[in-house]
Structure formats: structure tokens, C-alpha cells
Amino acid sequence: xxxxxxxxxxxxxxxxxxxxxxxxxxxxxxxxxxxxxxxxxxxxxxxxxxxxxxxxxxxxxxxxxxxxxxxxxxxxxxxxxxxxxxxxxxxxxxxxxxxxxxxxxxxxxxxxxxx
Numbered sequence: 748x749x750x751x752x753x754x755x756x757x758x759x760x761x762x763x764x765x766x767x768x769x770x771x772x773x774x775x776x777x778x779x780x781x782x783x784x785x786x787x788x789x790x791x792x793x794x795x796x797x798x799x800x801x802x803x804x805x806x807x808x809x810x811x812x813x814x815x816x817x818x819x820x821x822x823x824x825x826x827x828x829x830x831x832x833x834x835x836x837x838x839x840x841x842x843x844x845x846x847x848x849x850x851x852x853x854x855x856x857x858x859x860x861x862x
Contacts, residue, residue, distance in 0.1 A: 748812070748842070748844055753810060753811075753812070753842060754777060754794065754795075754810070756842060757794065757795060757808065757810040757840060757842075757849075758775050758777070758795065760840070760849055761773065761775050761795065761797055761808070762775070765797060765799055765806075772799070772800040772801070773797060773798070773799055773800070774797065774798040774800075775795055775796070775797050776795070776796045776797075777789075777794060777795050777796075778794075788809075789807065790807075790826070791826070792807075792809060792822060792823060792826045792837075793807040793808060793809050793837070794808060794809055794810050795807070795808040795810070796808075806836075806838060807837045807838065808837075808838040808839075808840060809822070809823055809837065809838070809839050809840070810839075810840045810841070810842065811839075811840070811841050811842070812841055812842055812843075812844065813841040813842065813843045813850050814841075815841070816839065816841035816850060816852075819839055819841075820839055820852070820854055823837050823839060823854045824854060824856060827854075827855065827856050828856060832856075833855075833856055833857065833858040834855060834856075834857065834858045835855055836853045836854070836855045837853070837854045837855060838851065838852070838853055838854070839851070839852050839853075839854050840852075
């Protein structure tokens with residue numbers, strides 16, 4: 748499955764998960780493809796940014812295949828640590844093409860108590 752196909756599946760899943768329908772108010776954005784280049788990640792990590800109008804939440808999603816799930820989880824944790832971002836939930840979704848479902852996990856690092 749190509750990244751373009753996976754992106755379409757992920758966006759469809761976002762609408763089903765967060766809004767039920769695409770026009771329910773959920774806004775999804777992904778970085779545009781650059782000519783002669785691969786897709787670019789948002790902040791070098793995420794594939795989608797979603798805004799939900801019901802609770803004004805901003806959600807960052809990294810999607811991949813189940814095979815590469817742990818690699819991408821580590822990438823998110825390293826990014827959060829590097830930028831000292833605590834208690835900020837990021838979503839990681841891994842698509843299992845054989846079984847046709849998404850493995851979903853919220854990745855965050857707990858707030859550090861600085862004394």
C-alpha cells in the first residue's frame with residue numbers, strides 16, 4: 748500500500764472516529780506533497796493535524812503500517828522529549844492491511860515534576 752493510499756484511509760478514519768461525516772465540522776490537514784519529493788511530515792513527525800470544533804481540540808496523528816508501529820512510537824516519544832512537551836497526547840495509528848483495521852494508541856510522556 749502506498750503512502751498516498753494509506754493517507755486516504757487515515758483521513759477517512761479520522762472523519763469516522765471524530766465526526767461521523769466529513770462535514771460535521773472536523774478539519775483535517777496534511778502537508779502537501781512537494782514535486783519530485785516524498786510527502787513531508789508536520790514538525791518532522793506527524794502526518795495529519797485535526798481540529799474538532801466540539802471541544803476545540805487539536806490532534807496530531809502519525810500513521811503507518813502495523814509493521815512499523817514501534818519505530819514511529821519511538822519517533823514521537825523522542826520528539827516530545829526533545830521539545831520538552833509533556834502531557835500532550837499524540838495519536839499513532841498503524842494500519843493492518845491483512846485484517847483491514849487500525850491499531851490506535853495515544854502516545855504522550857508524563858509531566859516532569861521540577862523541584
